[in-house]
Amino acid sequence: MEIYRAYKFRLYPNEEQKILIHKTIGCSRFVYNYYLNYQKEKGIQKAFNLCKDLKELENQYEYLKEVESSALRSSIFDLEDGFNNFFAKRSGYPRFKSKFNRQSYRTSCVRGTYKEKEYSNIEVDLLTRNIKLPKLGKVKIRGFRNKDKIEGKIVNATISRESTNKYYVSVLVEEDILIEKIIPTTIVGIDLGIKDLVVTSDGIKYGNEKVLTKYEKRLKRLQRELSRREKGSKNYLKTKEKIARVHAKIKNYRKHYLNDIANEIVDEHDIIVTEDLKVQDMFKDKKKAFNKSLSDAAFSTLRSLIEWKCKIKGKIYYKINTYYPSSQICSHCGYKNSKLKDLSIREYDCPKCGIHNDRDINASLNILFEGLKLHYNLVSLV
Ligand SMILES: [Zn+2]
Numbered sequence: 037m038e039i040y041r042a043y044k045f046r047l048y049p050n051e052e053q054k055i056l057i058h059k060t061i062g063c064s065r066f067v068y069n070y071y072l073n074y075q076k077e078k079g080i081q082k083a084f085n086l087c088k089d090l091k092e093l094e095n096q097y098e099y100l101k102e103v104e105s106s107a108l109r110s111s112i113f114d115l116e117d118g119f120n121n122f123f124a125k126r127s128g129y130p131r132f133k134s135k136f137n138r139q140s141y142r143t144s145c146v147r148g149t150y151k152e153k154e155y156s157n158i159e160v161d162l163l164t165r166n167i168k169l170p171k172l173g174k175v176k177i178r179g180f181r182n183k184d185k186i187e188g189k190i191v192n193a194t195i196s197r198e199s200t201n202k203y204y205v206s207v208l209v210e211e212d213i214l215i216e217k218i219i220p221t222t223i224v225g226i227d228l229g230i231k232d233l234v235v236t237s238d239g240i241k242y243g244n245e246k247v248l249t250k251y252e253k254r255l256k257r258l259q260r261e262l263s264r265r266e267k268g269s270k271n272y273l274k275t276k277e278k279i280a281r282v283h284a285k286i287k288n289y290r291k292h293y294l295n296d297i298a299n300e301i302v303d304e305h306d307i308i309v310t311e312d313l314k315v316q317d318m319f320k321d322k323k324k325a326f327n328k329s330l331s332d333a334a335f336s337t338l339r340s341l342i343e344w345k346c347k348i349k350g351k352i353y354y355k356i357n358t359y360y361p362s363s364q365i366c367s368h369c370g371y372k373n374s375k376l377k378d379l380s381i382r383e384y385d386c387p388k389c390g391i392h393n394d395r396d397i398n399a400s401l402n403i404l405f406e407g408l409k410l411h412y413n414l415v416s417l418v
Pocket residue numbers: 366367368369370371386387388389390391
């Protein structure tokens with residue numbers, strides 16, 4: 037099976053390379069906005085035609101020739117995606133990009149042979165910790181210390197400059213992997229909890245890390261500091277950068293933590309079942325103020341991580357119905373207890389069979405049963 041994998045490295049450009057990166061980001065944005073306006077006036081056109089027009093635009097604005105041309109074409113294709121998403125009602129009408137949007141550009145990989153030797157305009161060398169990028173040449177990278185080689189064919193590279201003033205490159209690779217289908221022997225139900233982040237039907241609970249609380253405290257302090265500073269002053273900008281750094285740390289930490297959880301779950305089980313929960317439904321009642329750190333995208337990230345890992349490890353993943361009341365049904369006798377809509381009840385004795393249930397473990401057991409039903413129906417259909 038062919039899969040795509042992205043490798044994100046920290047990038048260390050020298051001063052000259054930095055200038056060229058900023059220029060390329062600026063030019064890509066210019067091209068995007070130019071053709072957005074162009075199509076507003078002249079109607080929607082195929083990206084292919086706009087790429088032809090780009091040649092003339094480059095003659096008109098000579099500075100566009102200084103940057104990597106595939107980055108400019110990528111902008112046109114991104115714009116086409118934007119319009120396609122708009123017409124398919126997946127997103128709103130494409131908007132003009134400003135300096136405050138994500139600062140990045142994408143460049144595609146071109147390869148060929150020269151004097152019987154293969155070459156490519158993007159190459160990652162993990163031994164010397166360098167990446168070769170079009171126009172920029174060799175740039176130092178950091179990341180993936182445990183690898184000495186990237187498997188597969190490089191498709192493109194996205195160079196970005198974050199609000200923390202750090203640079204990154206994300207290399208997209210197409211990889212052909214052999215997936216051995218396993219014969220499943222174990223199944224686990226996963227409840228994406230309220231008090232804990234994840235609760236499995238084996239009774240394992242993954243909490244919300246204390247580290248995050250520490251970062252959140254720091255964030256609050258910095259925000260107070262920012263409000264005291266004079267807007268636009270040197271210290272104001274300094275604090276702002278500090279805030280961006282903490283945000284980046286939280287994002288990073290969470291990413292690694294969720295990845296570890298997903299790895300552990302997928303490695304230990306063959307069939308994994310989760311709910312297809314809509315986060316906004318769970319958090320409708322904001323007054324009950326659940327653990328704030330949960331209210332973000334952690335759920336959907338974890339689900340897609342599990343789904344992806346199951347796919348590449350030949351395991352089975354089921355998402356069960358959103359409206360199945362997994363937490364209200366006793367996993368032992370099947371009695372539906374609507375009192376349990378009250379989310380503050382963490383443990384209870386079932387009024388029918390008397391068994392003592394932990395709210396989240398009970399829910400994950402119900403999810404496991406639903407998954408089992410689904411699995412055997414699916415199997416018998418084949
Ligand atoms: Zn019961």
